[in-house]
Amino acid sequence: MSVPSTYLAEPTASDEGLFSAFRPVFEKIAQGNLERERDRLFPHEQVRWLAEVDFGTVRIPAIHGGFGASLEQTFALLAELAEADPNVAHIWRNHLAFVEDRLNAPQSSSNDTWIKRFLAGEFVGGGWTEANNLTLANLTTTITAHNDHWLVSGAKYYATGSLYADWLDVLGRAEGGELVTALVRRDDPGVTLVDDWDGFGQRTTASGTARYEQARAERGDVFPATDRFDYQAHFYQTAMHAVLTGITKAALRDGSTALTGRARNYPQGLTSVPAIDPQLLQVIGEVSADVFAAEAALGRSTATLDRVVAGRLAGDEAGARRRLIDAEVAVDQAQLVIIAAALSASTKIFDALGASGVSERRGLDRHWKNARTLASHNPRVYKARIVGDWLINRIDPVADLASLGRGGQGN
Known part of the structure; x- marks a missing residue:
């Protein structure tokens, strides 16, 4: 049985429709990312571009005027935006979370007003x-x-x-x-x-x-x-995972471009042309595996969040706790995988480059700096213990979230 008292609905958007709507803006945002990062230029214009194409309504069901995306689709979009500019993607985290909260809220005149505000392009910070x-x-x-x-x-x-x-x-x-x-x-x-x-x-x-x-x-x-939505902590954390996934992809992109542009190799190289040196190609292959791991972990974990929502839509209260635990375990496991992938890729890529790879003009260090900063918000050192304690001792991994612990917006 569906739950008509909230604004939630089954996702209706297609991947093709979503990415065709937003990818041109993402590509436009990617231009100038290095200069903004290097000179600390705030992306007011870029945030506005996204508001103008209704990025903030991606999760609002089509019957209420939005795009009707699933959570898996939403975070895949956020990862692609992060590949273009991780700062712009992270800026949207609080807005998307508050939209999700209002979608889970009972329908009312005040919440109707909030849906209209979102559709009008109004933006929420944290x-x-x-x-x-x-x-x-x-x-x-x-x-x-x-x-x-x-x-x-x-x-x-x-x-x-x-x-x-x-x-x-x-x-x-x-x-x-x-x-x-x-x-x-x-x-x-x-x-x-x-x-x-x-x-x-x-x-x-x-x-x-x-x-x-x-x-x-x-x-x-x-x-x-x-009264905030019960998977709020998972949503906030997964938004960070999406940004870290985008950073991992950007490290591969920029590292590959830098390797392709190298004109000479070291004497120890296996060929005189770096772009066909088997050892340097191995580095690129390993970094691509980091991207694969991050994207796979993001997809698997966000699918568990969609199952939390699907259970609510079905009115299955009996299985709600188990779905929330499954989501917590998956999100924690994804955090371990994605942080490791982002830090690995943003460090390892330099092994395929010469001294020119550390040029401030290239700004390749920004990938590691952004990844390391995001990874510090909710330290991964605790997550493996929490998962292990659940798997071995069945210690409830979401018990502390009931009191709105630091899992929501930890520092």
Whole structure:
């Protein structure tokens, strides 16, 4: 039995239709990526191009005016966008997650308004994590009822995408202590965005500080955080996996181009022409296997998320917990595979190149820097233990997600 009370529906989009719609824009975004990265030029124009072709509505069912893509298709698109520019792809993470949350929400007049906002191209940035190692247990941001609206006060870090946004998704505590999320207009006079992100990767994602001083949120734009969709943590993490997969593909692309352009080889080489040296070709083949592993892991793990949604559409509550556990295990396993592939490819590719490969003009180091930075958000060191503990001891791997732990937007 279907669940008509939400905006979810069976996917209807074709791969061909989706990629033909967005690939020309991805190719356009790829132009100038190196210069933006090198000079720290923020991609406002590129984000707008995607909004103009309704990239933000890719998951909205066709019956509600969107493209009707599956999660597997959505993250495959995000990976291809990341191959063109990983910073632009990462900027869309919070928006796509909030769209997913509203699709899972009960149909209502306020949620109808949000669907219309998405269809109109309005963009959502994030603001959940607080600085100074604060956790959800001692969150200091407050969201207080005031007359016919709410007031948001506090400060967030890792506010990815905020400089590009129309709306900011802010996590805080209401007066009763419950966790709520408030959507605040980016141009509200109480909002201050500071570009103070100093990481060596993600240099143009605007992942800096957002400050809120009595910023206004309307009644229909504040939601209990415990009502957020139950695969939220998996969605946020998989978005990172998609970006890392794109980086892996970009490392292969740029490394192959650099090898093809090499004019001379080292004396120890097996041929005088680098592009036909068997050992250098072996390096390219190994990096292509990293790409294969990343894409396969991304596809397998996102398919488990689609099964979570399919179960909800079918009204199968009895199997919901098992599907969520299957998704958690798959996403954790994918994280281990994809991070290893991205770091391997972005390092190994230099073995096929000469000293010219480290030229700042080529900017090949950006692939490793971006991969290493993304891989640090939710450290993989914990994931193998969690999976092993489930497989051997049946310790529930999603128990901590029920309280909105760091799995959602970890730092």
